[in-house]
Amino acid sequence: xxxxxxxSEVHVxxxxxxxxxxxxxxxxxxxxxxxxxxxxxxxLVLQKPFSVRKxxxxxxxxxxxxxxxxxxxxxxxxxFATLIKILKVLITNLLTRKQTTKRDIYYQDVALFQKSxxxxxxxLDCISYSLHLSMEDDLGIFASQxxxxxxxxxxxxxxxxxxxxxxxxxxxxxxxxxxxxxxxxIILEKEAIFKSFCQFVKEKNLNYLVITGKGFPDRLTRxxxxxxxxEYKNLAxxxxxxxxxxxxxxxxxYKYSLGFSVPQCPQLRLAxxxxxxxxxxxxxxxxxxxxxTSNFINKVKTNCHGTHLEKCEVKLWHRELTRSLVLFKKSExxxxxxxPNQYIFDKIKCLMSQHxxxxxxxxx
Numbered sequence: 455x456x457x458x459x460x461x462s463e464v465h466v467x468x469x470x471x472x473x474x475x476x477x478x479x480x481x482x483x484x485x486x487x488x489x490x491x492x493x494x495x496x497x498l499v500l501q502k503p504f505s506v507r508k509x510x511x512x513x514x515x516x517x518x519x520x521x522x523x524x525x526x527x528x529x530x531x532x533x534f535a536t537l538i539k540i541l542k543v544l545i546t547n548l549l550t551r552k553q554t555t556k557r558d559i560y561y562q563d564v565a566l567f568q569k570s571x572x573x574x575x576x577x578l579d580c581i582s583y584s585l586h587l588s589m590e591d592d593l594g595i596f597a598s599q600x601x602x603x604x605x606x607x608x609x610x611x612x613x614x615x616x617x618x619x620x621x622x623x624x625x626x627x628x629x630x631x632x633x634x635x636x637x638x639x640i641i642l643e644k645e646a647i648f649k650s651f652c653q654f655v656k657e658k659n660l661n662y663l664v665i666t667g668k669g670f671p672d673r674l675t676r677x678x679x680x681x682x683x684x685e686y687k688n689l690a691x692x693x694x695x696x697x698x699x700x701x702x703x704x705x706x707x708y709k710y711s712l713g714f715s716v717p718q719c720p721q722l723r724l725a726x727x728x729x730x731x732x733x734x735x736x737x738x739x740x741x742x743x744x745x746x747t748s749n750f751i752n753k754v755k756t757n758c759h760g761t762h763l764e765k766c767e768v769k770l771w772h773r774e775l776t777r778s779l780v781l782f783k784k785s786e787x788x789x790x791x792x793x794p795n796q797y798i799f800d801k802i803k804c805l806m807s808q809h810x811x812x813x814x815x816x817x818x
Contacts (some may be wrong), residue, residue, distance in 0.1 A: 464491040465520075468500040468584035477592040478548040480585055485545060488538070496523040498537060501584040502576075516583065532566070533577075539563055540577050544593055553594040599623040601675030602645065604652040605663040607634040621652050624665075624678050632685065636663040638806055639682055640798070641722070643669065643695040643704055647787055647794060654795040662802070670704055676718065679708050683719040690806050692725035694798055697732070698739075698784035699747040702771050709767075714757035717764070724770055726801050727790045729777045735789035739782050751775050 466487045471480055488496060501516040525531040543562055547554055560567055560574045567574050582589050589595045601624040609616045611630050640662050642648045648666035655662050663682070667675040683691065693708065695701030702724065706714075709722045729736075739747070754772045778784055791797045 462494045463497060464494045465497045465499055466491070468498065468581060470584075470586040477585075477587050478545065480587070481541060481545050481548065485541060488541075496534075497521070498523075498534065500580045502580050503583045519580070532568070536566055536573070537577055537581075539566060540574070540581070544581070544595075547594055551594075553596065555596050555598045557598045559595070596626065597672055597674070599625070599674060600672045601665060601667045601678065602648060603663070603665055603678070604648075604655065605632075605636065606656075606659075606661060607632055607636055607663065609633065619656070621649055624675055626674060627678070627681075630681070632663075632682075635686065636689070637661040638663070638690040638692060638802060639679070639686070640664045640802065641679065641691065641693040641705075641708060642666045642787075642798075643693075643701055644787065647694070647798075651795050651798055654799065658799075660799075667704070667708075670707055676708060676711075679722075680718045683721060687721070689721065691719055691722040692802060692805055693722055694726050694787055694801075695724070696784070696786045697727045697729040697774065698778060698786075699743060699750050699775060701787075702775060703746075703750065706771075714753070714768075720761070720764060723767055723805065724774070725805055726798070727785070727787050729774060729781065729783065729785060732785050732790060736781075736783040736785050739778065739784055743784060744779065744782070747775050747779055751779070 466484060468484060471483075475483075488498075498521040500519055500521070502519045503516045521534050521537055522530055523534050525534065539562065540559065543554075543559055546552075556575055556578060557571065559578070560571050578589065578593075578595065581587075582593060587593055602621050603618050603624045604621050605618045609618070609627075609630050609632055611627055615633070616625065637660070640651070642651060642664065643666070645666055645668045648664060652664055655664060665675065665679065671679075679691075682689075693705045695704050705722065705724055709719050710716060711718050751772060754768055754775070757768070788794055
């Protein structure tokens, strides 16, 4: 005879230790609580962060979420199974001291994770935020490498030397040093333009360090550009992006963080492309383009500060975006001419001669 006994509801809290412990011990404690109460109705309690506008003084807000083992809907039950799976992966990786990426975790069980990387990312964010753990430093989870680098100059990390004479993903560095000085750092928006220009640089034996973030750069790419900016303060940093609000916004992402508040690469300049340089290939703005351009112009007008050179640069952005609105046009870098590589090279030569004059004037 079977007794239909009600199950006890047991709450397992993802909360930081009163006395800070290692990430492994913190996760092991939660795993032990789940194992001990597996025959009850477990309710996992976490904090879910949600984004707010990132300006000085703002902070990340959160709310409590509960994930129930014996859920009444399949989606909630799947979320419980997802969290258990991810928790197990994190503990295993910490035990073996294995570093991984969010993408690698996603491929551990694509079906369970609803074929959605975002679904996995949200659970990981909840775990790290609730336990006050750093995704990279404590859990060993890194975003997939995205940015690419080309340079005839090798880089060193300790006794290890890395070469980048073919387009290569930017590796994760801790303490690096360029074994030489490039003539300029060139940042390109698009991967196709980047690969073509790298071949051009190699054939002409030019001393450029070339970078692409493949669109909006990830944190690793931004950090690398920031490192170069601090290491080579008098070097020319030239960016080539599409002649539209998205291109200039990508450039801003390299140049500033926290809106326009914190310069990350003050030397970076918009080298091209400029809307009036096109003979053809213009495209009409969509209503979304128009709205984003108008909003960005307003931000530029209220954030035109810093050094004289920075103010001049931001005014250049304002000019290009205003032209885009007046003409109701935009265009892409790959249709600037029949030979985009030659266009980029000619612009670099012109701007570098101006840069050398400015640098000498500043030294005087």
